[in-house]
Amino acid sequence: MLSQKAKYALRALLMLAERSEDDLVMIADIxxxxxxxxxxxxxxxxxxxxxxxxxxRRGKNGGYRLAKPPAAISFGEIIRIVDGPLAPLPCASKSGFRPCEDCTDVDTCSVRWLMLRVRDATADILDNCSLADGLKHRRATGVLPGEDVPDDMPGSMAATPL
Incomplete structure (x- = not known):
């Protein structure tokens, strides 16, 4: 399960992805x-x-910005930094492999076989989706966080008949 810390990291980085590469954003604004x-x-x-x-950069005009282009930062990379390995069990992890305490044979364990498939599918999705892809989704679905909802947009209070 994705931690709250990872969700916050993803949201903050998506916000920074919206900005130009020279634009610094203060923590308070994020x-x-x-x-x-x-x-x-x-x-x-x-x-x-x-x-x-x-x-x-510190100081009055300081803040944060992405160190790489949004297309070069995957969701998988961010989640691994914040939450650690993607594998649902340590025996299925590439970077933190550890056999389960109650396992008699990791090579024939059907639970591990399934969790390896889960890990691989999860990694495939997360490693092939970048901040740039997430930003495209944000833009395609309408209003970015912090923006006002236009009166004629479906779901806005003004667009709802009374």
């Missing part, structure tokens, strides 16, 4: 628009900066 607790967000962004996904 936290407010994405509805993320600021202190929690600070720790998340610091970790992502240390892992090479973000650049930052």
């Amino acid at each position: 936290a407010e628009r994405e509805n993320v607790p600021r202190k929690f967000l600070e720790a998340i962004l610091l970790d992502l900066r240390k892992r090479g996904l973000l650049d930052s």
